[in-house]
Amino acid sequence: MVLVLEINKELRRSYALVERNFNLIKRYLGWEVVFMVYTVVNTLTIAFIGLSPDGSGQDKVLYLVVGALLWGFLSVLFHEVAESVQWERWEGTIEYSFMAPMRRLTYLGGVCLFAAAYGAIRTVIVMFAVVGIFNLDLSSANLLSGLIVLLLSSLSFIGVGLMAATLPLMSAEKGSQAAHILEAAILLVSGVYYDVSVLPAWMQNLSLISPATYTLRAARAALLRGASLHDIRSELLILLATGVILIPLGLLVFNRAELYAMRTGKLKRSG
């Protein structure tokens, strides 16, 4: 009972970050609409690449759309988690948020909750726009498998994001830059818009350590070929294992980085 009350309390505290970030979206709604329109247009332009002049090539379109939608979701997730510290620093609120009597797990839980909700909302809007325009046939897709892939890949991306979030704690400006480079590297090697087999050998080796590679492979199998959970079990196990390892590791690294920032005086607005 005490544990339930404690978890409830921590969830309420986590919600502080969700509410705060959605309030900020409301405040800058005009920009949010602009970004949304840009994302929809960007996804459409990628999807049109797959379409032949005679109107065939629906499979290619779906292949690209799955890549664009998944990358859209995962990159928002990664970006929101990885940039959480840097964002607080820019706003000047980092000291207030970090001196609140709140477990860091609760704080980061709130960041991840918002990132997942925000990413999901954006992805659903883009998906409806793209499916409507291309009249995509999803009758053979296994949506349950697709959803499970999305959930498990969220765990591993949260883990990677947590580790990337520590970078701005250690170096105010360079840390954020490094997080963007990491994101770009994942985009390059994971086969978002092409099969990883087209990559040079050394990049193919790198693709093996990117959780996005397994996410995209499993999601395409589920949505394009209707693969069952059993069919994609090896990818699901890899994603689960990556999440189970990376989230606690990310929290541990974050705590260490916070102590480093507290020792060196970097836990402050100007860095």
Next chain:
Amino acid sequence: MSSALECHNARKVFYVKRERKNGSILSRLFARLIPKYKMVEAVDRLTFHVEPGEIFGILGPNGSGKSTLIRLISTLLLPDEGCITVFGHDVVKERFQVRKLINRVSVDAAFFKGLSAMENLSYTARLYDLDKGAWQDTAADILERLGLKTDKLHEPLEDLSRGMQQKIAVARALLTRPLLLLLDEPTTGLDPVSKKEVQDFVLEERALRGTTVVLTTHDMQEADRLCDRIAIIDYGRFVAMDTPGGLKSQVSPNGEDVTLEEVFFALTGKRLKDNGKPENGDVR
């Protein structure tokens, strides 16, 4: 009863990059032999205590170590040496407990400036898990006492004046009912009316709730008006610590009427301008 704040031999050192000036090849080569970083004693083995309900002032120019000391007490910095406790809780080993007892107002009203005052206060209330009905009543009471108009509370903070933002920062800190309130130059840059309103509020809060206050400032009148005791800090060290009257009598044994400004000059050899910079420019 234990002290509200005890600081024993607290020390904090930072390593800052040396400035390297352009010069001849020889001087640049020579510069490479000197270590890239130099050590700065931001807080140099400070020992003091603050009693519950006391308003303790720390007076010093910019760069003297005031804010570093506040950040050490706020659990945002780890001391290199020494020990700091807040109501008996160690700021390093019992950070979580200390954080429940303190809050802070800093020189810059650090908010999500795109959000309104109420949205920012709601964020604080959720972080501290305050009861929804109770925090709204408390906030309304504090904001009214600070003289803030309710119609401004739903406007983005970036549209409000600096004085109003700072008052909301005070309201945010007091919303959590801290036992120890850390005020880090809370009235710097405020107009005289807003400055007096914030000072009045601090005195009222202490009278009503017995809140202990640590106030850093370079405003001599403010220190004289608010503080029970004042420590003068320079280069991370306290050069004097006494009641305002005691400090004055230290430099005027004959009982002549002196101001804190004169006390400060006599003890540090520096005069402060309005922005906290010593007139001789001797700031680290």
